[in-house]
Amino acid sequence: MNYVVWLVTAIHLLSVVIWVGGMAFLMLVLRSGLMAVEPTARVTLQGALFRRFFRTVWNVMPIAVISGLLLLILSYSHQPIPWPVMVMQTGGILMAAIFIGMFMVPNRRLQAKLASGTATAEDIVPVRRLVLLNLAIGTIILICVASL
Numbered sequence: 001m002n003y004v005v006w007l008v009t010a011i012h013l014l015s016v017v018i019w020v021g022g023m024a025f026l027m028l029v030l031r032s033g034l035m036a037v038e039p040t041a042r043v044t045l046q047g048a049l050f051r052r053f054f055r056t057v058w059n060v061m062p063i064a065v066i067s068g069l070l071l072l073i074l075s076y077s078h079q080p081i082p083w084p085v086m087v088m089q090t091g092g093i094l095m096a097a098i099f100i101g102m103f104m105v106p107n108r109r110l111q112a113k114l115a116s117g118t119a120t121a122e123d124i125v126p127v128r129r130l131v132l133l134n135l136a137i138g139t140i141i142l143i144c145v146a147s148l
């Protein structure tokens, strides 16, 4: 492996670890951890944590996609692309599209309601579902990529 491929792979892996790992933390740890908090404060806290995490994803998501495309060029411009890499590129683009859609519609609605003090637990549901969907796609990608 040459140094450029090594470096780009490291950047790719770090960005997907932050993205997928952050979603796993939100879904597996934070949700149950917040059950101890009183319901109104829970919605406010979840909304604030989502806002912070989504800001991070806005930084790492383009890095994951660009480094992935760069790896495609560096490693597969002269040979056929294996199926796990096909799954990864399709899944990665799908995850990016789902994230942007989720950020623009249900998340904006949630943040506006939080700002006006009218947010309820119901407003969290569509955001959480789409994060869960992205976590599932990310997990499938990782399982497929493990066969490389």
Ligand code: HEM
Binding pocket: 009, 012, 013, 016, 020, 064, 065, 067, 068, 069, 071, 072, 075, 085, 088, 089, 090, 091, 092, 093, 095, 137, 138, 139, 141, 142, 145, 148
């Ligand atoms: C547009 C999006 C993406 C593209 C084009 C892409 C492309 C690539 C390519 C070409 C490689 C190198 C494969 C090899 O060395 O044989 C790679 C490595 C890897 N990618 Fe992605 N990727 C994308 C998104 C993702 C996402 C979302 C994840 C995680 C959920 C991910 C996880 C990985 C992992 C774990 C490796 C290391 C595999 C290995 O070296 O054995 N990628 N990616």
